[in-house]
Amino acid sequence: MTTSSGSGSVSIALCGSGGAGVMTAANMFVDAAAEAGFYALFGRSSGPQIRGGEAAALLRLAAKPITSVDDTFDIMLAVDWLGVQRFAAELPLSKSTLIICDPAAGEVPEVYVKTGARIVHLPMKDLAKAIPGGRPNMIALGAVAALVGFPVQPLTEVLGKSLKKKRADAYEASVAAVKKGAEFAASLGDTKKLPAPSPNPGKRLAIAGNAATGLGAIRGGVKFCAAYPITPATEVLEYLSSALPKVGGVFVQAEDELASVNMCIGGSYGGAPSITATAGPGLALMIEGLGLSVASETPVVVVDVQRVGPSTGIATKCEQSDLNIAVYGLHGDAPHLVVAPNSIGDCLFTTQWGVHLAEVLQSPCIVLSDQALGQSRAIIDAPPELNLPGGRLTATTPAEGETFKRYANTESGVSPMPIPGVEGCQYTADGLEHTETGTPSSQSSDHNMQLDKRQRKLTNYDYADHWATIEGEGDIAVITWGSCTGAAREAIDRARADGVKARLISLRLVYPTRPQHMGDALKGVKKILVVEQSHLGQFTRYLRGEYDLPVKPEQLSRPGPLPMRPGEIHARLLSMGK
């Protein structure tokens, strides 16, 4: 496999058993790098234990915005080796990788030795012992920072912020340990260095995808959230439970996902834009409720932070395998909205947009995020503040003698929806098929009229340029979505350097489809590569089933839990470009 690891960035894995403090060290490094003007992507991997399990902090730092993991790690530091061999598949190393380990921790596992990586010793425990209150993870932090050329000053500032107020002695000890680690690093040889940070970075955010999703919901005007905890969506709820009340909204922890989605439908019926967040198993439980939202035309937004399925699957890992249930899972002919963020920053916009669309189109909207976006923390450029004008089309008291028609067969397909409290507009929202006034009906004419109306409002709507992220030119098109977008983007950049030109089409509006727009985006394309993280190739099948593609697409798809990396896409592009 030809890989050319991303230049201008450094990837670091900090490993150790829980309690060794690798996550804390990594967080401090990211915070310090952010202060210094860098961009970062910070994922984590851990065992199933609630406390004490093996853990790995996976960092990538760069001077320019990054949206993907790299192919291999430049540095792997292990505070200890307890259980760390489990991460072997997730920690691709190469001959140019530097493995840093404590000689006191024992032999390096064979799986890492055979990668040919250079192995050096950093006696973290002993060095820490020499400092009263010193900790091995701070030695590690100092050493790694120094190795990549990162100055000690911003690190000690971050230490100051987190420790100084609480415990002056701990602060002093940590600073001493970081300095000690940095000094020792000089003896470990040379490795890849961080480029100079951007001198004038624009407005940046330090945020995780799930928090960005929560913030997007608030930007979209959400005022009600009922939800049930589930990995890897929990942080959306964690965020909203504290943020929503601050903007006058209500957060409820429901008894299950059935309650979550139906409470949201109730809140929305009452006039509050509503959202819930879940993962695949929860989405499966919510599907009947989404059908009710379709039939009763009550807006609701469901965020699905996809994880490896089916069933409980691998709850903490990413996979893009809920596409089918999101698009085709509802019983009956039930047109609805499915949107997918394609970067951590885009979680903010796409969720905001999803809320907006649900409200404007009186439809359920599934926001298909994924674990890699949701649970990774990043330093990103602040997404633009987009003003999405308009909202729910409401109704006012009809003229004397006039009958209010909740499901009026309007040209746009959107009918005025009263907020309870408006006199003369009382209606019964119903999952039963109904007439224009909402009275239950089993007449074919009513069924046809309402089916047409519910379809029309979604297909005729102008989604503008938001339907997809389109970048670059070339007669190869890479069509992808979600968290695979970052890897595809980086692969396309690398291929361009190799003289192969490809364009990126990352679908944000998964449903309804945009045949006209897709046709325009694919004009002149000779080859198509579909990139996705699914064993069945759900996205490829969806594209081939829903769109008239000009050529039969090539498919690069595989399941989670391993992330799609730029190198494999790059290699495929080079062979397609021959």
Place this chain on the structure above:
Amino acid sequence: MSKAPDFGAVKTSAELLSIARAMELNSVERYRELAEAFEISCNPDTAEAFRELAEDEARQAADFPVPAAGLAQVVPWFEEDPEIADPGAVHYLMHPWHALDLGLRHQERSLALFAALAEQSPFAEVKAEALRLVERERGHVAEITAKRDRLPEPPDDWEDDLDPPNWEAGD
């Protein structure tokens, strides 16, 4: 279920008339509701019988003055409104004869109620008004009896259901 009636609850003739009127109007509503239920159940003859009962009651209500203080809502001296048809007394296959028979039973209950009040009320004014109402109800009972008896009596097997229950609109 019943409580001992409180015959002292009505103190004036006007109050009693207001209550009598409310009873008639409640019956109108109840009979209309039954008429609609029988229409929905495709039993138009019985629906029509209930509709006629509703009209009769509406005419009877019009005999009473509209009270200035608004309509009485319940019959305060008795747990149940005697002219509200017993929900358990109807069957979707019942005949018009049954409808009138039901109407008759309710008129008889009203009659008994006013008669008891005429006897037990501690207020002379109320006693006198109750007696007038008894006379009036006797007329209604005679009328409705005659109407019922003009109709053919249902056959013994009227309740035989040739079809199992079926819901056109089962959810």
Place this chain on the structure above:
Amino acid sequence: MTASCNSSTVYSAKDFKSEVKPVWCPGCGDYAVLSSITKAFADLGLKPHETSVVSGIGCSSRIPAYTNTYGFHSIHGRALAVGQGLKLARPDLTVLVAGGDGDGFSIGGNHFLHACRRNVDLTYIVMDNRVYGMTKGQPSPTTESDWDASAMAPPGGTGMTPFHPLAIALAAGANFVARGFSGDPNGTAQIIAEAIKYPGFSFVAIMSPCITFREEQREWKEMVRPAVVEATTDSAQAARRLMTDDGFNIGVLYRGNRQSYGKEAKVTSTAAALEAEFAL
């Protein structure tokens, strides 16, 4: 559903009924419950456009369409979820959730437990006929264990202990527990009105005969009686009464003093300020 009246209008029970005609069997107890509900609304001086009736699926769950309030006929078992969501988002509305025993205690059983616990200020009415009427006569959670009169019931009955809605409501934390009977529409209207006024989650189980699949329930009229004791505020006493009662005592049985769920919304921030918390 036409425009009418100004805010000072007094609405009668009839104003709370819609023009949609019930599809219930003639003689069904639910007609009287509908009348009791609309009467309670009128007696409380409520306005149709500030009142909401929410239901799930089943014969009795058809009720929202028969009222002239804002209504939601949702999906099987989820009425309480929709109703709680609505009330939490719109505390200013009067929310009444209604349905049957299958909807509320079988498919919706979990929501029933947690609605009692959560104690949102709404009223839940279950028209209990101890049978699945809409699907032609299967035993429900409240069906007697030996009932086998339907072709849909196993010979000898289900052998399962009937669910005790009032005892369970009490144990789960409902703040107001009462039993009504459709054959006593005025008394039931009074109970419903009190339930609506009472803070927190009010549960009213109404015995409402199914004259099609449970003909013997016509006899309920002779069996029910007003509860001879005053409602208690002592949950231990209420539990004892409920567990020794034969199921035919009508009236308010328990009034609790728990605080209703939810806090008054208070805006302390903006989307922009929240976003700024992530800015470097």
